[in-house]
Amino acid sequence: MKTKSFYHLPLSSLQWLLTGLFLGAIPLWFPLKSAVIFSFLGCLLWRFILERKGLKCPGLWTRCAVGAVGLLIIQGLYGTLIGLEAGMCLLLLLIALKVLEMRTEREFMLLAYLAFFILLTSLFFSQTLLICIYVSAVFVILTATVVQFTGGAAEGFRLRSLVPYTLLLVVQALPLIALLFIFLPRIKGGGLLQLNKPKTAQSGMSEQINPGSFAELAQNEEDAFRVDFPDDNMPPFDDLYWRAGVFAECHGLQWRADKRDREVMGRPRLTGPVVVQRISMEPHSGGWVYALDRPLSSNGPVTMTGGNVLTMSLPMEERLNLRVVSRLGNDQTPLTAAAREALTAVPSDLGDRTRQLVDSWLRKTQDPKELARLALAMFRQDNFRYTLSPGVYRENGFEEFLFERKLGFCEHYAAAFGTLMRMAGVPARMVAGYHGGEANPFTNYLIVRQADAHAWTELWIEGEGWVRYDPVDFINPLRVDADTPLAARRPANGNDTERIRSETNGPAFLQKLFRGARFGWDAVNFQWNLHIVSYDQASQRDFYRTLGIDTIFSWRLLVILLGGLLTVRGVVYAFVRQKPEKQERSLVLYRQFCRLLAKHGLERMPNEGPRDFAQRAVEVFPAEAARVSELFGLFIGWRYGRGASAAEIAGRLRELKRRLRGRKRAATTV
Amino acid sequence: MPTRHMVSMIAVFIAVTYAAVSQGNGPAYLPAYALFSLLLVSWLHNRANVKQLEVTTHREAQGFAGAVLLVPFKLRNKRARLKFGLVLTTPIGGSAQVGRVAEQTIEGAISISGLKRGVYPISRIGVESIFPLGVFRSRTRHPISCLCHIYPEPLGEMPLPTGSGAGKPENQGAKTSGDDFAGVRNYLIGESQRHVDWKAVARGQPMMIKQFESPAQQEIWLDLAAVKGPNLEGQLSQMARWIMQCERAGLRYGLRVGGGRIPPGHGNTHYHHCLRELAGIPKATESSAK
Numbered sequence: 001m002k003t004k005s006f007y008h009l010p011l012s013s014l015q016w017l018l019t020g021l022f023l024g025a026i027p028l029w030f031p032l033k034s035a036v037i038f039s040f041l042g043c044l045l046w047r048f049i050l051e052r053k054g055l056k057c058p059g060l061w062t063r064c065a066v067g068a069v070g071l072l073i074i075q076g077l078y079g080t081l082i083g084l085e086a087g088m089c090l091l092l093l094l095i096a097l098k099v100l101e102m103r104t105e106r107e108f109m110l111l112a113y114l115a116f117f118i119l120l121t122s123l124f125f126s127q128t129l130l131i132c133i134y135v136s137a138v139f140v141i142l143t144a145t146v147v148q149f150t151g152g153a154a155e156g157f158r159l160r161s162l163v164p165y166t167l168l169l170v171v172q173a174l175p176l177i178a179l180l181f182i183f184l185p186r187i188k189g190g191g192l193l194q195l196n197k198p199k200t201a202q203s204g205m206s207e208q209i210n211p212g213s214f215a216e217l218a219q220n221e222e223d224a225f226r227v228d229f230p231d232d233n234m235p236p237f238d239d240l241y242w243r244a245g246v247f248a249e250c251h252g253l254q255w256r257a258d259k260r261d262r263e264v265m266g267r268p269r270l271t272g273p274v275v276v277q278r279i280s281m282e283p284h285s286g287g288w289v290y291a292l293d294r295p296l297s298s299n300g301p302v303t304m305t306g307g308n309v310l311t312m313s314l315p316m317e318e319r320l321n322l323r324v325v326s327r328l329g330n331d332q333t334p335l336t337a338a339a340r341e342a343l344t345a346v347p348s349d350l351g352d353r354t355r356q357l358v359d360s361w362l363r364k365t366q367d368p369k370e371l372a373r374l375a376l377a378m379f380r381q382d383n384f385r386y387t388l389s390p391g392v393y394r395e396n397g398f399e400e401f402l403f404e405r406k407l408g409f410c411e412h413y414a415a416a417f418g419t420l421m422r423m424a425g426v427p428a429r430m431v432a433g434y435h436g437g438e439a440n441p442f443t444n445y446l447i448v449r450q451a452d453a454h455a456w457t458e459l460w461i462e463g464e465g466w467v468r469y470d471p472v473d474f475i476n477p478l479r480v481d482a483d484t485p486l487a488a489r490r491p492a493n494g495n496d497t498e499r500i501r502s503e504t505n506g507p508a509f510l511q512k513l514f515r516g517a518r519f520g521w522d523a524v525n526f527q528w529n530l531h532i533v534s535y536d537q538a539s540q541r542d543f544y545r546t547l548g549i550d551t552i553f554s555w556r557l558l559v560i561l562l563g564g565l566l567t568v569r570g571v572v573y574a575f576v577r578q579k580p581e582k583q584e585r586s587l588v589l590y591r592q593f594c595r596l597l598a599k600h601g602l603e604r605m606p607n608e609g610p611r612d613f614a615q616r617a618v619e620v621f622p623a624e625a626a627r628v629s630e631l632f633g634l635f636i637g638w639r640y641g642r643g644a645s646a647a648e649i650a651g652r653l654r655e656l657k658r659r660l661r662g663r664k665r666a667a668t669t670v
Numbered sequence: 671m672p673t674r675h676m677v678s679m680i681a682v683f684i685a686v687t688y689a690a691v692s693q694g695n696g697p698a699y700l701p702a703y704a705l706f707s708l709l710l711v712s713w714l715h716n717r718a719n720v721k722q723l724e725v726t727t728h729r730e731a732q733g734f735a736g737a738v739l740l741v742p743f744k745l746r747n748k749r750a751r752l753k754f755g756l757v758l759t760t761p762i763g764g765s766a767q768v769g770r771v772a773e774q775t776i777e778g779a780i781s782i783s784g785l786k787r788g789v790y791p792i793s794r795i796g797v798e799s800i801f802p803l804g805v806f807r808s809r810t811r812h813p814i815s816c817l818c819h820i821y822p823e824p825l826g827e828m829p830l831p832t833g834s835g836a837g838k839p840e841n842q843g844a845k846t847s848g849d850d851f852a853g854v855r856n857y858l859i860g861e862s863q864r865h866v867d868w869k870a871v872a873r874g875q876p877m878m879i880k881q882f883e884s885p886a887q888q889e890i891w892l893d894l895a896a897v898k899g900p901n902l903e904g905q906l907s908q909m910a911r912w913i914m915q916c917e918r919a920g921l922r923y924g925l926r927v928g929g930g931r932i933p934p935g936h937g938n939t940h941y942h943h944c945l946r947e948l949a950g951i952p953k954a955t956e957s958s959a960k
Contacts (some may be wrong), residue, residue, distance in 0.1 A: 106674070106675070109675040109678060109804050110675075110678050112678075112804075113675070113678035113679050113681070113682045114678070114682070116679075116682050116705070117682045117685060117686070120682075120686050120701035120705075121686075121689070123697055123698060123700065123701055124689050124693055124698055127695060127696070127697040127698065132697055132700070135701075139704060143708065143803075146802070146803050146804055147754075147801070147802040147803070149804070150754075150755050150799075150800050150801045150802055150803065150804045151754030151755040151769070151770070151801045151802060152754055152755040152756075152767065152768070152769030152770055152801075153769065155767075155769025155770065156754040156755050156769030156770040157754065157769075157770070161752065165802070169708065169711055169712065169715065169802060170708070172711045173704065173707035173708045173710075173711045174707075176703075176706075176707035176710060176711070177700065177703045177704055177707045180699075180703040180706065180707065181696070181699060181700065181703055184703070186691075186694070186699070187691050318695070532696045532697060533695055533696045533697055534695075534696065535696040536694050536695055536696065537694065565710075568710075569710065569714065572711055572714050572715075573714050576714050576715055576717075576718035576751075577718065578718065578721060578722045578748075578749040578751055605815070607729055607815040607817070
């Protein structure tokens with residue numbers, strides 16, 4: 001039977017729905033053109049005003065006109081009506097038209113669920129914590145909309161009872177959401193529908209290192225990656241070298257990552273303590289994977305290439321979470337003759353002064369470590385200055401840097417040092433990456449920013465393998481500019497685990513508060529990315545394995561899912577369940593009695609009292625007349641507080657039941 | 671039991687699941703899980719919403735064919751938990767909406783329209799609800815016993831069968847003139863308000879018309895056999911109209927229907943007694959009943 005229910009749309013419900021649609025469409029502002037969102041919100045407002053003033057909805061022709069204008073707008077903005085974004089716009093247009101004509105309960109509910117849909121689509125464009133919190137909040141509002149409407153609108157709900165009730169519903173659903181999120185096996189379905197994500201900021205390391213490229217990064221406060229140490233063995237600050245790329249083709253001050261270097265550098269043979277890191281990388285275009293020097297292995301779409309470098313095997317479209325194992329020691333991979341030759345190659349046009357300098361060193365010693373010491377001593381003693389703005393060097397600015405201006409940033413020193421060492425016959429390469437990071441005091445992890453970008457040099461030393469040399473360490477601290485990361489990293493008081501950035505001007509406590517809030521928010525975000533965003537099919541399988549579940553067709557998984565489902569259901573049920581009213585014993589027995597008689601063919605009329613019913617019963621069961629009428633008498637007496645006990649009546653009832661059954665049996669046998 | 675709104679919700683669910691599977695990251699799955707979990711939780715709430723209720727009605731209800739029949743009910747919530755968005759239905763159609771019931775008894779009426787003349791027993795009242803998400807509908811049945819008398823629609827142009835010319839049309843308004851106070855009767859919409867018992871209204875009682883009678887009353891016999899008409903329903907309609915006219919005119923009238931007869935009388939009880947008698951007459955044939 002079709003039930004006509006609440007067919008008028010109460011103003012209060014309509015306000016809830018329009019608010020829900022409004023809030024649900026707001027996150028689409030970012031992926032879609034704002035003109036579309038404005039027009040959509042305009043239609044909502046239109047309907048709201050009409051309703052407020054008690055006016056009629058626009059007629060068919062007006063709606064057709066609105067639809068046509070909408071189509072034109074979409075066609076004009078996107079040049080097409082198909083495709084994901086135009087499709088979303090079309091959906092918004094249809095919703096707007098529906099809003100303008102909505103009159104029935106069915107249309108209201110349809111729009112409410114469409115509102116859920118457009119709200120939830122915003123999660124496919126962005127998964128930041130902020131968006132998720134917003135979507136959750138609007139989700140609750142939309143739930144409240146439906147609850148308010150189906151609950152009899154204003155007649156049924158006041159805000160005071162609606163809000164707690166909706167929250168109760170949602171809170172009761174939460175454990176189930178968690179259960180499904182953690183345990184329900186995910187399906188791999190890549191490529192079904194790829195949303196065009198807006199291109200994210202993609203600064204970072206590039207394929208070649210030019211003078212000045214790092215100074216640019218040093219001004220960039222964007223996050224490069226975050227990292228935490230699950231084994232709680234964060235290395236000391238001075239060991240926090242994050243390796244990104246290796247450059248083995250020397251051009252003086254400019255080094256390039258030659259494709260050949262991946263062949264000349266063999267398989268790594270690493271030493272030193274093992275450190276496991278969880279790295280959450282912001283999207284960047286370089287293809288590098290940042291990891292603690294030197295990475296050994298990693299999960300995810302990552303391959304190990306020569307020079308202990310991890311590179312991404314897929315283009316990086318979104319934040320990538322990896323678990324990387326590194327060893328802090330040297331790389332003792334033996335060097336082939338060909339590799340040694342390639343790694344000592346220098347350009348021929350470097351100049352005579354350099355040649356003379358290196359020759360003067362070579363006359364003193366042939367030992368690579370001693371040679372390195374001599375070169376670094378020169379950086380320290382020879383009035384070299386560490387600065388973010390060294391100015392522009394000429395095409396072959398190597399000698400200009402080394403002998404004239406002596407101004408440079410980390411890449412100048414690393415490049416120059418590497419080149420000098422190569423000229424001295426020591427295999428050298430330049431490494432780009434990051435150094436240090438900012439520890440978050442709330443939970444123990446590091447934020448590494450683009451400003452922490454750094455370059456250093458590696459020398460191959462017989463018997464020790466590849467050894468890291470950071471030339472900027474040897475610059476006289478008095479000649480380090482105050483605005484450089486190096487100056488911040490090594491403050492005068494020696495506290496080098498925390499870098500103080502002054503981003504706000506104001507009272508100290510405000511700065512502290514601001515810093516605290518920033519760190520707190522960052523910590524929550526990091527955990528969100530680490531545990532929620534990165535919880536994909538692969539991490540789910542990893543998690544299953546820790547529980548001893550090897551395949552998704554495991555009975556253990558089934559037990560967990562079903563058990564969890566039933567538990568949640570049980571808890572919710574226990575909450576909504578209402579104990580039935582305890583019925584009076586006399587009534588229970590009387591109902592039994594009536595059922596018994598009904599079974600034997602005598603149905604009590606709905607409006608029949610016991611006296612009238614008794615009369616009929618006696619006529620229908622003449623053989624049992626005495627018993628039946630006595631029982632009726634007892635019931636009536638008992639109801640008014642007189643006569644027999646419940647046990648006695650129950651006994652009589654049983655006796656009658658037996659006799660009637662006997663009679664029936666006799667009747668059927670005859 | 672799922673409602674048609676379930677289709678919308680399932681469609682949204684499928685769409686977000688599809689998108690989640692193709693996206694593959696964690697939060698993309700949350701919408702699908704949230705909708706599904708909410709669905710399950712709402713199912714339990716939906717069922718609880720119609721439980722622990724008690725519906726009672728009067729034993730009888732009456733109305734004219736062609737008009738709306740109101741079946742008054744009392745709905746009691748036996749538990750402290752609020753119930754929302756209830757719809758009461760009867761097997762013979764009609765519905766009433768109750769927005770909210772706390773632990774209390776509320777009164778209302780189920781309006782049923784489109785019923786033909788006759789007697790309709792209502793043996794149960796259904797209480798249903800699609801609360802809270804509109805995707806499930808739960809129903810509980812409450813046995814009651816209510817006999818609904820649908821009187822014939824008062825129609826017909828035949829004059830009152832009076833021997834002495836009483837009950838002129840001008841006199842029809844109401845027998846409010848006379849000497850002796852003869853009680854009150856329901857105020858009928860459209861009537862003159864001159865004789866409304868305003869004192870009673872001020873006490874919060876419904877509007878009643880004070881009636882006065884002259885001692886000398888005529889007796890009119892309304893005989894079904896005397897009514898000419900194409901079919902039984904038409905004849906009964908004429909009878910109903912006469913009864914109404916007599917009652918309004920303050921005349922004493924009796925009824926002769928087939929074998930049965932109701933001795934002349936007057937007043938609200940008599941009026942309904944007569945009309946009920948007409949309602950209870952079996953339909954002539956299926957075709958004439960239509």
